[in-house]
Amino acid sequence: MPYVNIRITKDGATAAQKAELVQGVTDLLVQVLAKNPATTMVVIDEVDTDNWGIGGETVTARRQRGR
Template identity: 50%
Template sequence: MPYVNVKITRDGVTAEQKAQIVAEITATLQRVLGKRPEHTHIVIDEIDPENWGFAGMLTTEYRRQAANNSPTTSDCGSDPQNPLS
């Protein structure tokens, strides 16, 4: 019985996105490990950004600093070093 716990920050993730996460993780476990989908459990925990720390600060402050240091909004992509972006 596989159990996967996914932790993400709570900020705009839709039910459709969560459903896709569950479906794709389940499919991966089935394909790679031969696990039966009806025995696979996926739990998504949403954490408020002010309750998650990254790089020595709260995620809210990290994101605020990253936004202030970005020259244009078009350059505001996901930060490969920050899984929360």
């Protein structure tokens, strides 16, 4: 009964892409650890680039600098 939380920046992931993530992560847990897919949960959080930092600056700022 795993719980997986995927956090990504809010960049327009489509419903189809999110469905692929859910299926892919669930399949992986079945294959690697023989987990029961019926009770495997996957929750995706999409985070504004102002609210995500790496390297000491926000993703918004990094992108403005062209990175």
